[in-house]
Amino acid sequence: MTEQQRRGQSTSRLSFTERGAVILAAATEVFAARGFDQASMREIARIAGITTPVLYDHFKSKTDLYISVVQHHAGALIGHWADPGDASTMEELFHRTTEVFFGWIADNEAGWRILFLGNPSDQAAKDVHDQVQQMATDAMAMLLQKMPPLDLPSELERERAHQAIAESVKGAGNALVAWWWNNRDVPKETIAKLNSELVWNGLKDLVGRQPDETA
DSSP: OOHHHHHHHHHHTSOHHHHHHHHHHHHHHHHHHHHHHHOOHHHHHHHHTSOHHHHHHHOSSHHHHHHHHHHHHHHHHHHHOOOOTTOOSHHHHHHHHHHHHHHHHHHOHHHHIIIIIOOOSSHHHHHHHHHHHHHHHHHHHHHHHTSSOOOOOTTSOHHHHHHHHHHHHHHHHHHHHHHHHTOTTSOHHHHHHHHHHHHHHHHHHHHHSOOOTTO
16 A cells, blocks of 8 residues: 555545645645645645545635635744733843744744745735735834834834834845755754844834934
């Protein structure tokens, strides 16, 4: 008996919901490795240990499956990225939030690749991917709103400035993570601290100056 046949026998005993979870795990593996455009439902079904028709019983298209995978990992990331309740200063809150974020990435490389590196050509898949990107920016902007007023250019309203800074922080963090995957001898704690210090040193300078009263 082949490995695929053994997996098929195993998944046949699962409930519909349990088999759906197996499919999401298989799809995560394939989408992370190949991207949306190159992934195939046949390969996902093979890795999940089911037939392609059974896969289509759960998800009517590759786009629907991709959207479910993206939403699953986005929900997990947001669920982990909670403000530490015992942080006594804004600096401590920022550092701890960064540690939580990098901790999730370290444990979910495939999820991170799908959420932040994916670039699907299908419009519906692209739309949900873009929504997650915006959610990540909004989450960082919300953290910035908890800080004391920043010394910002007077011609840039505060809410838009927070969005701009959040987008910059997100981009820099993802670039650092991409470097980290090729330099895995560097401990997670070290790379999280480096990212946190790089960002905080810029932000605390904006906090430390007297805000422009016209901003």
